[in-house]
Amino acid sequence: MRKQLEQHDSAQAPASGRHGLAAGDAGRPHSADWTIAQGWERYTADEHGVWKTLYERQTRLLPGRACDEFLQGMNELAIEADRIPDFRRLSELLMKRTGWQVVAVPGLVPDEVFFEHLAGRRFPAGNFIRKASELDYLEEPDVFHDVFGHVPMLMNPAIADYIQAYGEGGLRAQRLGHLEKLARVYWYTVEFGLLRQKEGLRIYGAGIASSATESVFALESPSPNRIRFQLERVMRTRYRIDDFQESYFVIDGLDELLELARIDFAPIYERLASGPEYTPGEVSLGDEVITWGSGEYHRGRRIAPE
Ligand SMILES: [Fe+2]
Numbered sequence: 001m002r003k004q005l006e007q008h009d010s011a012q013a014p015a016s017g018r019h020g021l022a023a024g025d026a027g028r029p030h031s032a033d034w035t036i037a038q039g040w041e042r043y044t045a046d047e048h049g050v051w052k053t054l055y056e057r058q059t060r061l062l063p064g065r066a067c068d069e070f071l072q073g074m075n076e077l078a079i080e081a082d083r084i085p086d087f088r089r090l091s092e093l094l095m096k097r098t099g100w101q102v103v104a105v106p107g108l109v110p111d112e113v114f115f116e117h118l119a120g121r122r123f124p125a126g127n128f129i130r131k132a133s134e135l136d137y138l139e140e141p142d143v144f145h146d147v148f149g150h151v152p153m154l155m156n157p158a159i160a161d162y163i164q165a166y167g168e169g170g171l172r173a174q175r176l177g178h179l180e181k182l183a184r185v186y187w188y189t190v191e192f193g194l195l196r197q198k199e200g201l202r203i204y205g206a207g208i209a210s211s212a213t214e215s216v217f218a219l220e221s222p223s224p225n226r227i228r229f230q231l232e233r234v235m236r237t238r239y240r241i242d243d244f245q246e247s248y249f250v251i252d253g254l255d256e257l258l259e260l261a262r263i264d265f266a267p268i269y270e271r272l273a274s275g276p277e278y279t280p281g282e283v284s285l286g287d288e289v290i291t292w293g294s295g296e297y298h299r300g301r302r303i304a305p306e
Helices: 002-008 045-061 068-077 087-098 111-119 143-155 157-176 179-191 212-220 231-235 255-261 266-272
Strands: 101-105 122-126 194-197 200-203 225-228 247-251 289-291
Touching (some): 045 143, 087 101, 087 157, 101 143, 157 255, 179 231
Parallel strands (some): 101 122, 225 247
Antiparallel strands (some): 194 200
16 A cells, blocks of 8 residues: 555545544553653754755645635734644644644544544644655655645634534444444545635645645546535445545535534434445435536545455
């Protein structure tokens, strides 16, 4: 899988929806919540340099592609090119605005730990950064994906509440045995969501916003489907973990996510026990299709689904 990713230049964070699956006890830190010190002072000039390369590439691409809220959050957080952000400073600003903090973790954490953090308005972010020689490959979400991709959106009150609710919902789903279905909602919104602004489609998902290649693919390629977001449809849809998405789901505004945060999922899980399950590239009868994808990019590619 690693080789395939490098060859195909997929810059997304394939592991970002697999919280905990790769986290073995070997990597467990001393604290029960898996947090560690960011160790900002220990970043080397080369590591700040990788951040700068990635930052400059994305900030060239995102105006006109990322949604207004993302660009505004980026601006207000004063995330800069020259250095990896200090989580203490980000947390101060976030705390004032939406009551969130960024906490450092050494990599993927178990699901339960991840959800506990989100439910407590703490965003766990990898404190390490990818190598300069592997700019477009991520085995686990690093500081660029987690901070550049996710943190600007946490300045938005709707997203801030939605992600907290997802954490609480995740703990419940885990107890009920429905985590797989709920994880698809996170994947197709927080990670790979598109939003319709009056000027056109825009990115709000962190997996897209932190990836140079997918920022262009998600919006401009004729290959993927772009489909109006419907909760149950999304919960029935599998996704790609190691390549571009075959379908993106589009919301009309971030308030739509806030409504999702208030829904009782228990009856939905019951309904999902029967009925169809969709492959990542499938268009279904009830879909409001915004762009019918040609599917040309994924045709003939051997890709591992979720
Ligand atoms: Fe992520």
